Amino acid sequence: MDGIYRVLVVMMIYIALATTEALAAKHVVTWDLSSDLSSWAKGRTFKVGDQLVFKYTSGLHSLVELSGEKEYKNCDIGNALDSMNGGNDAIKLTKPGTRYFACGTLGHCDQGMKLQIKTVAANEAGSSDDDQESSPSSSTSTSSPTSTTSTTSTSAGGVQSVASFISIFASITIGLLNMV
């Protein structure tokens, strides 16, 4: 009787903690020339712990991480931080700040195949106060719903969070059982 009661209390504590745990999101980028990448990025919040997955045809495109804003503006891939060409490239957002990506295929970056990602701290609120600054770059119409990209918030990153969540709270089970 008493044992069952204690287990129930512990389970309720687990559920309360689980619902407040923010799951890491996986942002899937359709990395091609027709994607409206800047408006795709504007519509979502990138947090520390989230993951970017660039999906593209290997050989046709590639993924280059640029070293800064100047390089991003100029499509200068000369001193890139990193480059990949697998076609299914995962990038983990490990700290707050802005990161810059471009396609390494000649001319593609200039045609708009580039993406800047601003990562915020995991506990920061959503980007409701984001200023709607319109970049004076290309004349891409942001009204056409051409976005073919999607997000799954409960896949790889989420599973990982749940796993660490379980292991952490399993370790305090004994302590809780002794307390109640």
Ligand SMILES: [Cu+2]
């Ligand atoms: Cu490309």
